[in-house]
Amino acid sequence: MKYIQKDIKNEPAELRDYRNKTPNASYKGYNDTIKDNDEDRHPLREALLKEQGYLCAYCMGRISVTERINGKPKVEVEHFKPQAKYPDLDLKYENLLGVCNGLSFTYPENKAVHHCDKTTGVNGKIQGNVELRKLDPRDKNCERLIKYNPGGEILSLNGDVDIEFDLNEVLNLNNTVLKKARKAVIDAAKELLLKRKPHQQWNKVYLKAELENWLSLNRNGQFKKYCMAAAWFIESLLAKPHYNK
Ligand SMILES: [Zn+2]
Numbered sequence: 001m002k003y004i005q006k007d008i009k010n011e012p013a014e015l016r017d018y019r020n021k022t023p024n025a026s027y028k029g030y031n032d033t034i035k036d037n038d039e040d041r042h043p044l045r046e047a048l049l050k051e052q053g054y055l056c057a058y059c060m061g062r063i064s065v066t067e068r069i070n071g072k073p074k075v076e077v078e079h080f081k082p083q084a085k086y087p088d089l090d091l092k093y094e095n096l097l098g099v100c101n102g103l104s105f106t107y108p109e110n111k112a113v114h115h116c117d118k119t120t121g122v123n124g125k126i127q128g129n130v131e132l133r134k135l136d137p138r139d140k141n142c143e144r145l146i147k148y149n150p151g152g153e154i155l156s157l158n159g160d161v162d163i164e165f166d167l168n169e170v171l172n173l174n175n176t177v178l179k180k181a182r183k184a185v186i187d188a189a190k191e192l193l194l195k196r197k198p199h200q201q202w203n204k205v206y207l208k209a210e211l212e213n214w215l216s217l218n219r220n221g222q223f224k225k226y227c228m229a230a231a232w233f234i235e236s237l238l239a240k241p242h243y244n245k
Pocket of ligand 1: 101
């Protein structure tokens with residue numbers, strides 16, 4: 001999970017105008033697809049993508065309006081506080097997040113797994129009224145409540161049961177597909193470090209520069225997918241006295 005700095009200034013005029021000018025406006029009635037000559041524009045989804053550096057608000061997987069899955073853009077709009085429980089927030093930009101399609105397939109079994117806002121079961125978000133107990137990507141502190149491990153698992157930093165519940169039950173972020181994806185990023189971060197310097201030469205300046213690299217936007221305004229797992233790995237090296245000098 002990565003902190004998302006929500007800013008009302010990023011709200012597209014199309015959403016604001018719809019909310020302000022339509023009697024009985026509701027999210028269901030808002031159309032985010034606008035024909036612009038030959039191209040379709042999706043002002044809300046585009047605003048959310050930009051605000052989030054093109055990462056899913058929950059799993060940090062890549063989201064995009066140009067990449068498509070079954071003809072649908074690879075980004076969906078999530079109501080952080082569920083619409084069924086908070087009708088007043090239905091059209092509030094602060095409550096809207098860009099998320100992935102919430103469906104991955106294991107390899108080689110090709111078994112479907114649901115995650116992010118598509119989780120199933122009694123605590124699943126697909127129910128429409130389940131909300132996270134403690135985690136909130138709009139809260140700067142969210143990054144400090146969680147940690148990762150070398151196997152790619154995402155965990156509560158202090159074993160907080162509510163946070164574990166959010167990660168595993170509500171969002172299903174420790175499914176095998178996402179765990180593998182995060183492990184691959186952690187392994188890549190290690191490879192990159194080793195490519196330039198043998199580990200005997202790693203020091204604070206070197207590791208901090210690499211950390212900064214993982215936390216920066218590229219020139220297309222995108223964060224690297226699952227970047228916080230790599231950041232955790234480098235921070236865990238920095239916590240060791242022999243590298244932090
Ligand atoms: Zn996701």
